[in-house]
Amino acid sequence: MSGTLMDTTPLPPSAPGPSPPEAASAAMIPPAPVVTKSVQQESPLSPLFDVFAGPHGIYPGVRWLIYLIIGYVFFRLVGDLMHDLHPQSGGPIWWGMIAEGAMVFAAIVPGFMMARIEKRPFGEFGLPAHGAFRRNFWVGTLWGIASLSALMLVLRLAGAFEFGSLALHGASILKYAVYYAVFFLLTGFFEEFLFRGYSQWVLSKGIHFWPTAALLSVAFGLVHGGNPGEGKTGLVAAGLIGFFFSLTLRRTGNLWWAVGFHMSWDWGESYLYSVPDSGGTMPGHLLNSSFHGPVWLTGGSVGPEGSLLVFVVIVAMWVLFDQLHPEVKYRS
Numbered sequence: 001m002s003g004t005l006m007d008t009t010p011l012p013p014s015a016p017g018p019s020p021p022e023a024a025s026a027a028m029i030p031p032a033p034v035v036t037k038s039v040q041q042e043s044p045l046s047p048l049f050d051v052f053a054g055p056h057g058i059y060p061g062v063r064w065l066i067y068l069i070i071g072y073v074f075f076r077l078v079g080d081l082m083h084d085l086h087p088q089s090g091g092p093i094w095w096g097m098i099a100e101g102a103m104v105f106a107a108i109v110p111g112f113m114m115a116r117i118e119k120r121p122f123g124e125f126g127l128p129a130h131g132a133f134r135r136n137f138w139v140g141t142l143w144g145i146a147s148l149s150a151l152m153l154v155l156r157l158a159g160a161f162e163f164g165s166l167a168l169h170g171a172s173i174l175k176y177a178v179y180y181a182v183f184f185l186l187t188g189f190f191e192e193f194l195f196r197g198y199s200q201w202v203l204s205k206g207i208h209f210w211p212t213a214a215l216l217s218v219a220f221g222l223v224h225g226g227n228p229g230e231g232k233t234g235l236v237a238a239g240l241i242g243f244f245f246s247l248t249l250r251r252t253g254n255l256w257w258a259v260g261f262h263m264s265w266d267w268g269e270s271y272l273y274s275v276p277d278s279g280g281t282m283p284g285h286l287l288n289s290s291f292h293g294p295v296w297l298t299g300g301s302v303g304p305e306g307s308l309l310v311f312v313v314i315v316a317m318w319v320l321f322d323q324l325h326p327e328v329k330y331r332s
Helices: 020-028 060-085 094-118 135-157 171-196 198-207 209-226 232-252 256-272 309-324
Strands: none
Touching: 060 094, 060 198, 094 171, 094 198, 135 256, 135 309, 171 198, 171 209, 171 232, 171 256, 198 209, 209 232, 232 256, 232 309
């Protein structure tokens, strides 16, 4: 027997729908517009302070001004304290290290205070603890003494520099070598953090990295004008080396390389080669060295930083460092 098996189960009744005219009418009605409220982020401060803050908080320039004001207060307090403890000029050489340490304190403590205000770790401002005296620091130290030695070698070959005889003997050689290493380490901390620490970080948020670096490098050069014996060439050189330090900050991600370079360069000038450093000479230097020749070559009373050859050194360092460290690691 052949046939077709069919489902004879009755279908459920269909739900009543709109008649054709009603369906056409419904299709012509546009959907109701969705009304949304724009959410505006209000400044937590009153309108009186709108000039200082916006939707994203206090403006970078205002935060920098706060840092400078706090720093100024600390510098005045530290200066008055140093004067009260040691009012007469001169005195033991170790007093200079204490005074330099006080300057570091006055520059860095306001940075810690701004870190609390910013609710950020202090290390973001260029001196992370995990990088302290690690590879970047020692590589920077090597670059500093090597670049200065190259400059001094050229001056020696040109007959413009004489090493002279030893000025120190016995235990004094090690004593002053260690003293100036610590002294210029403190100098490196002070100057690098003041000009390329919190200041670089906060202003970069407003005018970006390189404009900030240029502005602070000009300031870095100008403050060297207060050094006795400093000259125009030395001021320009200081500004350019500050700009180079900004490059090292951007490529290494922190200030440890620059601190190491700063320390060894100054140590090499003041102690090892016993020449003027930014127009100043220090007691307890290793050699009775001397310059011979035109000021444009030797730097005269300014020292090697006043020589036109220092610009060749700076350009060479920039090109080499740029090739060795192409990756940007700094985050602001």
